[in-house]
Structure formats: structure tokens, C-alpha cells
Amino acid sequence: MNYTAESIAVLKGLEPVRHRPGMYTRTDCPLHIVQEAIDNAADEALGGYCRQITVILHCDGSVTVRDDGRGIPVEIHPTEGVPTVEVVFMQLHAGGKFNKNDGDSAYRFSGGLHGVGVSVTNALSKRLEVEVTRGGGVYRIVFADGAVAEPLVRVGDAAKRAHGTQVRIWPDAQFFDSLEISLTELERLLRSKAVLLPGLEISLSIEDGETKRWRYEKGMAQYLAGQIVDDLAAPIFTAENHAAEGDENFPAGSGAAWALAWCAEGAPVRESYVNLIPTPAGGTHETGLRQAALDAVKGFAEHHALLPKGIKLVADDVAARLSFVLSARMLDPSFQGQTKERLNSRDAVALVARMLRDPLELWLNEHPDEAKKIVDLAIRAAQARTRAGQKVEKRKQSGVAILPGKLSDCQSEDITRNEIFLVEGDSAGGSAKSGRDKELQAILPLRGKVLNTWEVDPGSLFANREVHDIAVALGIDPHTADAPDTTLDGLRYGKVVIMTDADVDGSHIRVLLCTLFYRHFPRLVAGGHLYFAQPPLYRIDVPAQGKKRPLRKLYALDNAERDTLIERLGREGVRPETLVVSRFKGLGEMNPEQLWETTMSPDTRRLMRVRLPLAAEALPVMNMLMARNESAGRRAWMEENGALVEAES
Numbered sequence: 001m002n003y004t005a006e007s008i009a010v011l012k013g014l015e016p017v018r019h020r021p022g023m024y025t026r027t028d029c030p031l032h033i034v035q036e037a038i039d040n041a042a043d044e045a046l047g048g049y050c051r052q053i054t055v056i057l058h059c060d061g062s063v064t065v066r067d068d069g070r071g072i073p074v075e076i077h078p079t080e081g082v083p084t085v086e087v088v089f090m091q092l093h094a095g096g097k098f099n100k101n102d103g104d105s106a107y108r109f110s111g112g113l114h115g116v117g118v119s120v121t122n123a124l125s126k127r128l129e130v131e132v133t134r135g136g137g138v139y140r141i142v143f144a145d146g147a148v149a150e151p152l153v154r155v156g157d158a159a160k161r162a163h164g165t166q167v168r169i170w171p172d173a174q175f176f177d178s179l180e181i182s183l184t185e186l187e188r189l190l191r192s193k194a195v196l197l198p199g200l201e202i203s204l205s206i207e208d209g210e211t212k213r214w215r216y217e218k219g220m221a222q223y224l225a226g227q228i229v230d231d232l233a234a235p236i237f238t239a240e241n242h243a244a245e246g247d248e249n250f251p252a253g254s255g256a257a258w259a260l261a262w263c264a265e266g267a268p269v270r271e272s273y274v275n276l277i278p279t280p281a282g283g284t285h286e287t288g289l290r291q292a293a294l295d296a297v298k299g300f301a302e303h304h305a306l307l308p309k310g311i312k313l314v315a316d317d318v319a320a321r322l323s324f325v326l327s328a329r330m331l332d333p334s335f336q337g338q339t340k341e342r343l344n345s346r347d348a349v350a351l352v353a354r355m356l357r358d359p360l361e362l363w364l365n366e367h368p369d370e371a372k373k374i375v376d377l378a379i380r381a382a383q384a385r386t387r388a389g390q391k392v393e394k395r396k397q398s399g400v401a402i403l404p405g406k407l408s409d410c411q412s413e414d415i416t417r418n419e420i421f422l423v424e425g426d427s428a429g430g431s432a433k434s435g436r437d438k439e440l441q442a443i444l445p446l447r448g449k450v451l452n453t454w455e456v457d458p459g460s461l462f463a464n465r466e467v468h469d470i471a472v473a474l475g476i477d478p479h480t481a482d483a484p485d486t487t488l489d490g491l492r493y494g495k496v497v498i499m500t501d502a503d504v505d506g507s508h509i510r511v512l513l514c515t516l517f518y519r520h521f522p523r524l525v526a527g528g529h530l531y532f533a534q535p536p537l538y539r540i541d542v543p544a545q546g547k548k549r550p551l552r553k554l555y556a557l558d559n560a561e562r563d564t565l566i567e568r569l570g571r572e573g574v575r576p577e578t579l580v581v582s583r584f585k586g587l588g589e590m591n592p593e594q595l596w597e598t599t600m601s602p603d604t605r606r607l608m609r610v611r612l613p614l615a616a617e618a619l620p621v622m623n624m625l626m627a628r629n630e631s632a633g634r635r636a637w638m639e640e641n642g643a644l645v646e647a648e649s
Helices: 015-019 031-046 084-090 117-123 183-196 219-227 284-303 315-319 347-366 368-396 426-435 458-463 465-474 504-520 522-526 559-571 592-600 615-626 628-644
Strands: 052-057 063-067 125-134 137-144 147-157 164-171 201-206 211-214 237-242 255-262 270-274 322-329 419-424 441-446 495-499 530-533 538-542 552-556 580-583 607-609
Touching (some): 031 063, 031 164, 084 125, 183 270, 284 322, 284 347, 322 347, 441 465
Parallel strands (some): 495 530
Antiparallel strands (some): 052 063, 201 211, 538 552
């Protein structure tokens, strides 16, 4: 097959979305593409321009989203030369949400990041109709299969002060597993917008069916009170706190609003949002809330001498009986994926913790009787945790294996939360020891490259010191794939994390460790306990941008992510020549704080879980790569696939 210039395909417009829809949205059902239109309407309400949002599920499978916001502009776009509403629905990375420097912008704290929201909705719809009421007129444009089917025309007149946008969406079946939208999920989404925007009325109508409406004049406190069925240990604490103009650490207006409640019984209610976007998987803003709650409750308990001897509170103790609704507001939040189910922004931990801690401390001291009940709940949780740890310790004392001397073990005995990092080299091991969470994280430094154990008999494994130390530290013996479930009963850590340099030698060590676990500890891999750490290759120092944006340090895993970050910073107005890009030669070059922030902190790191492949597929490949007598096969494979290696820029 000839490899020429004609072999390179260039996807334009909305073609990338239609070609790879899974990169932009969930493909199990069309809920997320409908949510993009709902989020746009909610952003209008956030800016104070919208008081009512209506969603209609039609009998033909289409969905209408209508709001009384300002209406999408219909004027000719100054650079694209077509109506602005057409640009919004036809161009990726286009929208008002990039204009966040204007303090009065409705999208200053919007959930949209990439400008691919409603353009993705259009790309994955077989038909999409938009009606805009604005400036005394009603305008209509129709799209089909990601292209303009009917150009924008004025279809009528409207009152001068009338305004709003209506979008009707017909999802395209070829891009989704099912066209059925979960009514429960849609209702939860719409209700959350009403909860977070007091006074906003939202309705959901089913054509030829019922209509539901939500409106919460008292916002989160009213909603949380309706969700809790058990007796409260203290009244619901609701407040909000945002950074003032000139704040040295956070942009003006960023902050959080919350409603907190502690109950002695029942399952806690926990919901969090960022810029009105639901985050069902939690994230760094929830970590900030838990940290603030710990600091405030622990401070109150210590000040009033309420803690029994030997009891040390941790965040899980304080949060064990805590219900909350949290709404964070921040510039340029970083989510996990386009569906935004988890917040990854490192700044959110400090932002929410700082905004919440002082108001909560003040509230606790103003309500001492209720605060003592909250402390009592936390103490009981801590005592239960301590008893569980003592039971595990007694079981472990019956073992005869002596833990390796170079192992820096963790303090916790909660196997589900404990982690061990297998670290390349003593230098990186030293930084990891200093930067780790001693409560939950253990460090085992490895000297040099681990033995290739592909053809090593299980009875001879422990002759190698490194393999012996790994097995003893983990608390399990070598076994086969058909070993019984009890094989992992002695496992001492819920996560086994391989942490090596982001270079060729690091990759080789990672392959050797994977060979060891796949060959001799397959149940560990099958149980989902094995992970790769993903340390960054680059650090980008971004200079301060006035008082609103302090000095920032960003990290990139590879060249592609580095280039993407630099491009994004350019769109924010940061000149490339002002950036300082540093490359890490290895983990040992990182100080403990950097290693914790980028690679080890559960709130900001990126781990890759290792899955157990099918034996029929994996065994021939592993044998070709790792067996001693397969050098000719490896050479032929490298000659055949060498062209796939990308040169490093």
C-alpha cells in the first residue's frame, strides 16, 4: 500500500465529532448532548438574564430546551462572515465562554471549557432547529447531519423586550447505543439547576403527559432539608463565601456556596457541583470541603478539650455522618473528560477549604451545643476506625515474614485505602518518602532493574532480593491464575502503584514489573490492584497576570499535553516567550512537594489501572517479548513495527 500525501485525511468542521463521538460525549444515550443545551440556558440564569427554563420530551424522540435568556446573537460574525448563531452550532471551540476576562461576563464562571458543547449536540443530531427571539424579531435556523439545512431567516416579530432561545434536538441513532434518555437522570439534572439558582423556575414536560416543575426560593438549604429523612444532630449550616476584588490567591468572584448537615443515622446525602455542572464522581472541591470540616471540627474539639486520650481525628471521621450540597465557582475548572463527572483542578482544594473553614468555625462557636454533638459523632467514627485497625493488626502478628528494612510502611491498617509505591531508585524513593501521606502510603524503593521472571520457576523467585522484598511487602505468595479467592487474603495494600521515570529505562522497569505480576501474581492484576503512576515530563511556569491571576505552575505528561497547554495559555493572552518550560529527567529531580502534587496525591494524580488480558492473546506476545530464546522473533517484530515509534521533539 502506497503511503503518500493523499493518505493523510484532514477532518474539518464537525467531522471530528461525527468520526469519533466517544471522544466528545457519552455514547450510551443522548442525555449529555441535551445537557449541553440545558447548561447554556443555566449559564444565562447564572448571569442573571434568565428566570425560566423549559424542557419538553416529544413523542418523536426529539427534545426541546427553551429559555428566556438574552438569545444567541444573530448578527454576522465579524471574522467568520456568517450569522453568529451558525458559528455557535457549527464551529468547535467557539462560544461566549472563552470571554472570562470581563468581570461582567455571564460566562465568567460557566461550566463550559472547550467551546465544543452545542456544536457537539449539532454534530450528533440528525436534525436541530434553533429559534432566537431578540431585538424585536424571531429568527430561525435549521441544521441536519451537522450541516446547515435552512439558513437563518427572520420568521416573525416579537415584543421589543422579548428575548430567549429555543433549541429542538433530534439525536442521531447511529451515534448512540440507545436513544432513550433516562427520565430519572434528566430530572436530577434539572432539579440541581433549580437548587443552585434560587428563584429559577425549571419545568420538564412530556408531550401528551405530565409536567414537573422545580423552584427553590431558599436554594440548597431547602433542598437538603427535603432530602434528609433522619433527625439532625445540628441545624443545617448554609452560607457562601467568594474571593474579593484584589485577592492575592484567587480570582475575584471565585469561591463556594454550601449546605451542611450532620445526622446520627441514615445514609448521608452528598451532591457537588462546579459552575452549575453536577460532579457525581466528586473531586478536588469535595476534598477541600472535607479538609475544612476536619480543621474546623478538630479545632473546636481541641479548644474545648473534647477529644479522648489517644484519639486523633481524620477527615473520614468528621465526614462519616456529614450530608452536604456543595457548589464551587472557579475560573477554568479542569474536569475528568468532556462529561465533567469529576473535578481535577488542584486549586479547588485550597479554594473551597479557605472559603469554608472560617465561616464553619464561627458557626460552631456560635452553636456550642450542636457543635459538641458533631464532635461526638466524629469521635465515635474515630473509635470505630481504631478498633477495626487493632483487629487487623492482631491477625497480622501471626505471620512469620519480616518486612523489608527499606520499606517505609504506612500507619493505617485499612487495606482498602492503603497504597504501596514501587519506586525506581533510592533518590526518587527519598522524595516519595518525604512527600507521601504517611497515614495511607507506603514506599518500597527498587535498586536497578528487576529480574526478568518470565521463565523463572516459582520456587526460585525468592532467590532474587528485589522480588522477595516485593512479595513480602505485599503479603501474598506467588500463585497461578486459577488460584482460589483466598490467595489475596493477606494482601496489605489496596493499590500497588508502579512509579518509574518517564524515560526508556523507566518503561523497561515497568515492563519487568508487569511481567512479574502477570506471570506470578495474576490474581492481584485481575482484582484491579495494580496501577501505573503517570509522572509529568514537563513543568510550565506561567507568570502572574495582574492581581487576578497569580504565578501558576502547570504540568504536562508528554509533548502533546505540553503543546496543548501552551496553546490554551496563548488563548488566555499569555505570551509564549514569557513561559518557562522545564523537563524532568526523572523522579529524583522532583522535590517532595512536586512529587506529591503531580504523582502521589489522590486528588490531583493520574493513575492508570492495569487490566488482565485474555491469555490466548497475551501469552504469545509476552513470550515473544520476554523469553530468552525468542531474540530472532523480537528482532523481526522491531523491524516491522519500528516505524510506529514517534520521534521526540
